[in-house]
Amino acid sequence: RKEVEQDPGPFNVPEGATVAFNCTYSNSASQSFFWYRQDCRKEPKLLMSVYSSGNEDGRFTAQLNRASQYISLLIRDSKLSDSATYLCVVNIPGGSYIPTFGRGTSLIVHP
Amino acid sequence: NAGVTQTPKFRVLKTGQSMTLLCAQDMNHEYMYWYRQDPGMGLRLIHYSVGEGTTAKGEVPDGYNVSRLKKQNFLLGLESAAPSQTSVYFCASLGRGGRGNTEAFFGQGTRLTVV
Numbered sequence: 001r002k003e004v005e006q007d008p009g010p011f012n013v014p015e016g017a018t019v020a021f022n023c024t025y026s027n028s029a030s031q032s033f034f035w036y037r038q039d040c041r042k043e044p045k046l047l048m049s050v051y052s053s054g055n056e057d058g059r060f061t062a063q064l065n066r067a068s069q070y071i072s073l074l075i076r077d078s079k080l081s082d083s084a085t086y087l088c089v090v091n092i093p094g095g096s097y098i099p100t101f102g103r104g105t106s107l108i109v110h111p
Numbered sequence: 112n113a114g115v116t117q118t119p120k121f122r123v124l125k126t127g128q129s130m131t132l133l134c135a136q137d138m139n140h141e142y143m144y145w146y147r148q149d150p151g152m153g154l155r156l157i158h159y160s161v162g163e164g165t166t167a168k169g170e171v172p173d174g175y176n177v178s179r180l181k182k183q184n185f186l187l188g189l190e191s192a193a194p195s196q197t198s199v200y201f202c203a204s205l206g207r208g209g210r211g212n213t214e215a216f217f218g219q220g221t222r223l224t225v226v
Contacts, residue, residue, distance in 0.1 A: 008151070032213070043201060043217035044154070046208060087153070089215075096161050097142055097205060098169075099215050103153035 003027060004090050006102035013109055017078045021105045023088030024070045032091035033064055033071045037084050038104065044087055047073075078109045113137050117202050117218035124192045124225045132187040132221050134202030142205035143185040144169075144215070145177065147198040154201065160185055192225045199223075 005024045013019050025033075033050035048055065050062040050071050061074040071090075075082055088102035115136045124130055134143065141162045146154040146169075156169030160179040174196060176188045185204075189196060200221045208214040 034212075034214070036215075041220075043219050044215075045217070046212065046214040049212045049214075096159070096167070097213075098156065098159065099144070099203070099205070100156070101146075101154040103151065 002102075003092055003100050004088055004102040006088050006105050008103055008105060010106035010108050013078055013107070015078055015080060015109055015111055017109075018074065018076050019078060019107065020072055020074045021086055021088075021107075022070050022072050023102050023105075024068075025088075025090045026069070027090075027092055028066075028069060029093045030069075030090045031093060032097075033062075034089040034099070035060075035062055035071075035073050036087040036089055036101075038087055039084050044101075047086070075107075078107075080109050080111065083107055083109045115202060115204055115216050115218040117200075117221050119221060120219065121222050122224070124189075124223065126192060126194060126225060128192050129188070129190050130192065130223075131189075132200055132202075132223075134185045134187070134204075134218055135183055136185075136204040136216070137183060138204060138206050138216065139182070140204035140206040140216075141182070143179065144203045144205075145175075145185065145187045146201045146203065147171065148201060148220075149198050157187065157200075192223075194225045197223060197225045 036044040038044040054063040085104040158177040163182040203215040
């Protein structure tokens, strides 16, 4: 079983829609959680960190559920420019800081 | 501030050839990483380094070697390239971002094809 699991999608939504992605992680001792965005043939870039109490950045909301070992990303009022792959990243504990990536969830926002 | 720079950006190799990918960062970061990304597989860690002179194996280290002789540089070597090493390679370093978060900063990637 992979350490970090995501539904690859694609999620195909119209502009203005609300869409949510989940990501599960296997190591209950994991401490740090992030969402990265990757555009086609580009490098991943940090979208937002995920805090225990949940956090919001504009149209994006991230939440962490430690009991069920998953994190989520909610995008409200989707824009065409939100089309990308969203990567769930978990720091797997073990002494060193090792960002471990899920396979990514593809989002396509259409007019 | 260049951030993380990878060279080359594209390369075609014949089976059995060798090459070195260079990653350079100017942010004084201790941690550096090499990942490969294949369709449907996400980013998989090849090797990483927690500081100058140190290296460690990641999830898929076979067929690769690395060196971190200087803090700012992390080299990835392929001694005898195989078609299975056709992939996009990303280097990353870890540090504080503009919002105060710890984040991984990536290079633009190297697209390698082994024929």
